[in-house]
Every structure is written in C-alpha cells, then in structure tokens.
Amino acid sequence: MPTKNSLDYAYYPGCSLHASAGEYDLSTRKLFKALGIGLTEVPDWFCCGATPAHNVDELLSLSLCAKNLELAEQVEGDLAVACAACFSRLKFTQHTLEENSTKRKQVETAIDAPVKLDGKVKHLLEILARDLGLERLAASVKKPLSGLKVACYYGCLLTRPPDVPNLDCIEAPTIMEDVLGAVGAETVAWSHRMECCGANFTLSRPGVVIQLTNAILESAKAAGADCVMVGCPLCHGNLDIRQKEIEGVYKTTYNMPVFYLTQLVGLAAGLSADQLGLDALIVNPLPLLKEKHLL
C-alpha cells in the first residue's frame, strides 16, 4: 500500500504570484516538484487583503483571510504560503480570532461559516527548513552554490510581531541562512536584513521607499554580498524593480540581483534558468551566475 506523502500541502500563491511575481510562483512549483513536495492550489482562493485591507477595515481583513482559510480546508495538508505579506495576514487572523471571541463571532457572521483555526499556515521557508529538513535539503543538492555570497533579507513581516508568525527568533532569525547554508551558499552578516523596505508605500510614497531600499542595498553591498535573497514579492518589487531608480537618485551603482528563495534553492537543486524564471528579474542575474559557474 502506498504510504501517504507527509509532504503534501495546500498552496496559497496570493495575487502577486499570479502577476508581477510570476517567477516566484513558477520557481516554487518547479522546486517543490523536484524535491518531491506536493502542492495543490487552494480552489477558488482570492486576495487576502494585504496590504491595504487591515488599515481600512479590520473586519474585512479578518474575513478575507478567514474565508481563504476555510477554502484551504478542502485540500489535505498544511497551508503553504509564499508571500510574506499573505503569510503575515493569515497568521494574524488566526491569532486574533483565537484570542478574541467577539471578533470571531463577527467574522463567522460575515463569512457565514464557522471559523476553523487548527490548520497550520506555513511559509515556504519553514517547509524547506523544518518539514523537509536541512539534511534532506542538503542531500537534494546537485549544484552547490559555493562561492555565491548572499545577503538574506527578511524584511519586517516574516518574524514579527512576537507570538504571531512564530517562524523564528523575532529580531535575530537564522532560518534563511540555515536554508542557504544547506545548499552550499555563503551568507553574509549584515545590518539591514530586518529593516522595512517600505512595502505598501511603493506607489503612494515612492520617496520613502527609495530612501529605505537604498539603505538596504547599501548595507548589503558593504557587507560584500553578490546578491540579495527575499521571501516576499513586495520586498522583491522594491529592491529589484526600483533598483535602477534608486541608483539614479543616489548616483551610485549596485547591480545587485535580487532572487526569490525558491530561485536560489532551485538553482542548487539543478533546475534551469528557464524553469526558475530568471529572465523575469529586472536586475539581470545571469552575468553573476555565469561568473560563479552556476549556469
């Protein structure tokens, strides 16, 4: 009798992964397939409301997430989430509804269904580092990323606030470094890995975003990094898509490719540039990868 694969997940890509971050979606699916991890997209999932909903209407924000959590119940397995903002909102909803029965009742009325909170919501990082495990991850490596110096960028949402995402230590996490270490890359110690990139101000207050992202890129460069790795499409947008603009404002050049975590791990797992959607990145990573003999 075939044993059930414990590494089967419901998959919540989130809107960005179906739009500007298509390469994150593509690389996630390809990588997980290569690692033997099952992903089944949640049927009929819709926007979780990040990033604006919770600033405008808390009930709406909670209800959007609660409904998505309910939809996810149809698929067996924990819920795998790629975007740090979706991850944060879903975790927040679970946390809030767990603690506050009044809000829970309001949400149940709004979505016309009982709220279920026992399903586990996991960021892709947790699945790689803990469920698959660093040892198995290391064993799957076909092409170690040796010589590649990576600045792991967590941003503000992956670990914060205390007691909500419970992904890792709130202020000094190591999970990204652990994952990259397992696939042979070198990670740099740098100062801005937990600073905010300005995420949802990207359209409304670009000036703020440019200042914040410049500090991040400057710090990564000063630490000797070749590239940055992220686990969030919003961070990615700010650091990658806006990089030329930042260089222009600050009269400097970074030329710092910004990878999704699944792209770097996928590279180590032997996937090709096409399978990982590397051509979709704005700062062209190919020269760097060729120089390091990784392509």
Added chain:
Amino acid sequence: MSRIGVFICHCGENISRTVDVERVAAQVGKLPGVAFSTDYKYMCSDPGQNLLKKAIQEQKLSHIVVAACSPRMHERTFRKAVEAAGLNPFLCEMANIREHCSWVHEDKEEATAKAIEIVGMMVERVKKNRVLPTITVPVTKRSLVIGGGIAGIQAALDIADCGHEVILVEREPSIGGHMAQLSETFPTLDCSQCIMTPKMVDVANHPKITLYTWSEVELVEGYIGNFQVTIRRKARSVDEDKCTGCGVCMEKCPIKKIPNKFDCNLGMRPAIYVPFPQAVPNTPVIDRANCTKFKTGKCGLCQKVCGPGAIDYEQEDTLVVEPVGAIVVATGFDLYTIDEKPKGSAIKGYGEFGHGKIPDVIDGMTFERLASASGPTGGKILRPSDGKEPKQIVFIQCIGSRAREKGISYCSKVCCMYTAKHTMLYHHKVHDGQAYVFFMDARTPGKNYDEFWRRSIEEEEAVYIRGMVSRLYQKGDKIVVMGSDIAVGVQVEIEADMVVLATAVQPQKGADSLAQKLGISYDKYNFYSEAHAKLRPVECATAGIYLAGACQGPKDIPDAVSQASAAAAKVMTLFAKDKLEREPIVARVKEGGCVGCFACKKVCAYGAVEEKEIRDRQGNLIKVVAYVNPGVCGGCGTCQATCPSKSVELDGYTDEQIVAMIEAL
C-alpha cells in the same frame, strides 16, 4: 458537648460591603453546638481580640471559629489570642469569607448565603479538632551564610558580632561579589573598593566566622534549628594554611593570557591566580582547565618557586559537614548575557544589538571595570577593540528588562541609577566626549537618587533621549545606533564609538538547583520567594531560612545591606531561645494499620519518614512501620494522600475533619 464561639469580622467594609454579617452571625448562632455568635468591625484589632478573649472566659467556650480573612493572614493572631484566654490554640479555626467570598462576589444575597455555608463548614470541622501540644526542638546556635557578596558579608558580620558562629560559603576564590567589581557607587560616588575591602578583611579576621571560599553547598538536611549542611570544598591546589599570599607563583606562571572573569574578560590572568589584588582570602587557585601541569603533566613551576611549599597538585575536593540552626541565602545576581540565546529558556535574546559580535558594544559591568582605578585600563575609558578613547558614547537602558515579549517583565531597578553614574564617570574622564542615554523612563525612587539623576543631565551634560533602540550595527569603526525619540516623534541615528547596554539583572546561574537543595521556593525567573511580600520580606516560607540581597530580586547596595541586617536580626531572634516551638501540624502514623509499604517515604519532600521496627516483649521483630519525625515533617499532607491503607494522618487536617466539612454542605 462543645460550646463553640463564632466571631464574624466586617474587615472594615471589605466583608460587610457584600456579606450581611449580622445575618451570618444570627444564622450560624442557630447551629447545634454553637453557644455564642457575634460580629465585629475589626476582629484582628486589640478590642476585637479582647472581645474574643472575654467571650471565651464568660461563655466558657470550648472551640472557636473566626470568620474573617485568609488564615494565611491572621490564623496566628487568633490562635495566640485563644491561647491567651486559656484554650489550646488548635481548637481555633478561621473561615475565610473575604478572599473566598466577599472579594469575589457582587450579589449580596448570594454572598451572604455562601458565607453562612463557609462558616457552617468550619463549625462542623472545629468540633473534630483535637488538643495539639506544641512541639519543641533544640536550636543549634550557628548559622550558614551562602554567598559572599555585600549582602552575605553584612549578614555574616552582624550575626558573628552578636557572638554566634557563622560559616560563610562562597563559590568563587574570593568573597566580594559584584560590589568588588564596581568603580564608584551611586548615589555618593564613593569608591566601591574603599568601602568594601575593609568589610572583607573583617570577615577574614573575625574569630566567629569560618570562611569557605571556592566551595559550594552540596546537601542540606534537617530543619529549622537543626540543619546538617554538607559543603564541597573544591580543590584549590594550594594549601590555604601554608600559603602566605606572596604572589610569586602568579608572577612565574608561564600561562599568562587567560581572560579574567572578574575584569569581564578585558584583562588577563595567569593559570594560578587570585581574581583581584584585594581578594580575601589572598590565596591563589589553580585553574586546572588551563594549567599546563594538569593538561600535560609538565611545568610545575609554581611548586618550585613557592617558598612555604603550599602548592599541592594532588589536592582533591573535600566534603565537610556543618551543623547549623539557620541559613541565610545571599547568592546575588548575574547580568543577562544577551549574545547567547539561552537554550530552553523563555527568554529570547537580543541578537539585534550585536553584543558579543561588535567588540565595542559592552555591558554595564564591563564599563565598571573600565572606569575602575584598579581595572584593566587603570581607570581610563578605552574601547576594547582598538584602545581608543570613545568620544561619542551611547548608553541603552532596559535591555532585557521590562520586555514582556522577550521574556522578562520586571524592572532591574539599578540600571537607571548606574547609567546616570556612568555618564558622570565618563564626563569626568573624557572631557570632550558626549554621552547619550536611550531610556523608557527614569526610575529613581531612593534617598538622594532623583537629585543624582538630574545632576547627570544638568551638570554632567548627558543627553537623555526618551525612546528605545531597534538595532545597532558596525559601520567602519563606528557603531550606528538606530532609535526613536518619542518626545519629539522622530527617528534618530547616532554614530557612536562605544555602546553600553544596561542588561537585565537575573539570579545567579544555578539558583534553582540551590533552591531545590534548600527546599525553598522561587519565582519563574528563579528569584527566591519571600514568605510574604510585605510582612515577611526576609524570610523564606521554609522555616529557618532567610534571604538577603539580590537573590530575592534586583537590589542596590543600600537595599542589599538593609535586607542582610534584617535577615541577621531574624537569625538572632531565632537564636535568642534555647528551644524552639513549632506548630504541631505534623503527620502521625497509625502503626496498627501500616503495612510498611513506605509509599509515604518515597513521596515525602522533607525526608521526614523513617523506618521503625516493632518488636514484641521478647524482642522478636513483628513488623517494620513508617515513623514520621515530628521535627522534620513539613506538614504538607502528601503522605496522607498517598497512603494506600489510610494509616497516616496530618494532625489538624484529619480525614474526619475534612469529611465533616463536606457533610455540612
């Protein structure tokens, strides 16, 4: 037939606000066996107690129930009053109608009904109370003090000055504790060494004090007045009697570069060392882990140069057993080390501050060593990384303290004051330097404390920024401090040359295991618990054990010294009598029913259960039964709950009494 007297207290309005006390008195008065029942505004007051005494005599009462607050509060008071009126004190019980009733209810009808039931239960219970004779035990008039910081030193000197022998046990090679490390002390800025070392010498010279340094408490047996303490004297490798303290061995020792813990690892020491020049005793210790002789068998230089032949590589740990009547625990504190995320602890670490990674991010104690005239820099404020004088220095308060999310919610109490002191010392030493302090708020409740803090701002030019720091990072040879100034509502960044973190005060490592040896309780942070936060602040709940200094909670020197003298006074009170009276709430074995399974012996936390042989007249062994030593029994009742044959009972809490209470409901 019993003639029970019931006394209902109003507790001002604490009880009478929600319980109709007069109705309770009237209702309870009708219960069989109750001969007298009344209510009064403050039963615990002098007139209240007199009312009780008078009623006992006039009404010829045989048993008493006082319905008032918790027995933890006033059981002693009322039992004393009852005794003064000529009744056995254990024929008096309290019914708790305050904590268990008036304070937790709002509806007067319901609360009154409940109060009547509570009192009714105690009436039925007290009928089954027996006269219990007071137990007396002899007192050994010697005491043990654990920990030789300022608190332990003060307690030891006070007790010894009263003429009682003291055994002072210190884990480190020298006494002195943290105060010996300090430079100058708030609020007067007198030199710590100058006020501390004379006391250390007094300890060494006192005819009544036996000092065991480099020693630890291994085992504590017995009970108040009669403890047996086993002390492990760790091998020093130097014979204390022969050593003259000349120091030649330390000079000649070829291993010179061991970081000295006393200097917060800034200075170096040899493998044979005293932690600091004023150490008491001035006898070195060989650090065996770093000594070449112990590692490879070669060297042996110190033995060759030691004139009196004091070096003894063969020395082994020895165990000494000391009988004592009282114990003062004064094991002090440690600073929270934020660079290591403590394994398995609820405390989450402060990796974002780079402590342990950025060399010029130091803690408060390290700053004390830099500022100390006898410290590794001779009192110059210099950066550990390159020995340069820092011109911009940032102090950050409340690191670890008052951060619920990170696992510690308490205030460490001394950091506001010592940070103010640090800014002053800095300003005195680096005239062209600027000190900044990030703080949440300044807590300076103490005599001349607020004035001291104000001085650091008004005269010593420290810039105080109200707000916390989110992150520090190294940028070139500067440390960028990112924080917020909430008074102005802006983010601030300071490029500092050095950063000093006021890390939280925590109990010493191993405080919990010592507590378990002593059988005393501790809180979730491992601070030792006093018997009552307000009224018994220096006593442990475990009789005969007292607390002094920072082991009980963060404290500065004046507080630690006051508490130490208070603990000494408690020890002296105990020693004032030759025999000690103790409550007869102890377990008794009914030997007829005991089957000798000794389930009780296994569960007794006090080690009170012994094995007793029952023999017939010819001396033939009939059976072995359990025997509870009344001097040792803690009265917890665990054996009673465990015994499968119901053969052991706690006096004052017999099954009969409990069943009577339940049946009254």
